[in-house]
Amino acid sequence: MFGDFPISDDYKLWREDKQFLDDFNRMSPGNPYSQDRKWTLREYVRLSNALPGELAECGCYVGTSAFFIAQASTHGKLYLFDSFQGLSDPDPADTSVAADVMPWSAGDLSTTEATLRHNLSCYDSIEVLPGWIPERFNEIAELRFRLVHIDVDLYQPTRDSLEFFYPHLVEGGFIVMDDYGFKNCPGATRAADELAAAQGTRVLLLPTGQGVITKR
Structure with missing residues (x-):
């Protein structure tokens, strides 16, 4: 309560978007914890629709984020990069100083390419490029991108993804x-x-935990 006035997260309009919630629950059954991030990502895709270029995602797991990217996009192809072997070996930069954090291990978050393709079978503007980041980036070196989603958790693949995609x-x-x-x-x-x-820019930290870099 704020004085006598009730304040609640339940009043947020996006929580009343039945189609979004139905899609999210179908893609991530029993896991409501990233709804706000998926919604935010979808809104950035919609903003990017005013720009030329393609889309990409590094680290797509079972395809929930990719589903919402493809759903919101009005043009261009979505290129998906994932090892389908889980995480690579963490390095010292990935060690959290927080006592309550479990460390990452190689192979965490593994899934199959078949699972991803099944979950995204309703979209035909997607190209899946299996392999460790950045092994296959050279195949898209001539393209330009309006939105890139990075979800690889660890230092080295995040750095490799940023160093390739920011100039593109x-x-x-x-x-x-x-x-x-x-x-x-x-x-x-x-x-x-x-x-x-290095680029003279900054990362916008969102309350969802996401970070956004805008190319100026």
């Missing part, structure tokens, strides 16, 4: 990082801050 962003384009503001992903935070400092 169109002016006004966005890099949305899923794990920038989480204490269990210190390597991802460090990689983004290093890239921003």
Whole structure:
């Protein structure tokens, strides 16, 4: 209560979007914890629709974020990069100083390419490029991007993704990082801050835990 006036997260309009909630629950059954991040990502895709260029995602897991990217996009192809072997080996930059954080291990968050393709079978503007980041980035080196979603949790693949995609962003384009503001992903935070400092820009930290870089 604020005085006699009730304040509640339940009053947020996005929580009344039945189609979004139905899609989210179908893609992530029993896991409501990233609804706000998926909604925010979808809104950035909608903003990017005013720009030329393609879209990409680094670290797509079972395809929930990719589903909402493809759903919101009005043009261009969505390129998806994932090892389908889980995380690579963490390095020292990925060790959190927080006592309550479980450390990452190689192979965490593994899934199959077949699962991803099944979940995204309703979209035909998607290209899946399996392999460790950045092995297959050279295949899209001639393209320009309006939005890139990075969700790889660890320092080195985050850095590799940022170093490749930032120069390939169109002016006004966005890099949305899923794990920038989480204490269990210190390597991802460090990689983004290093890239921003080198480029003379900054990362916008959102209350969802996401971080956003806008190309100026």
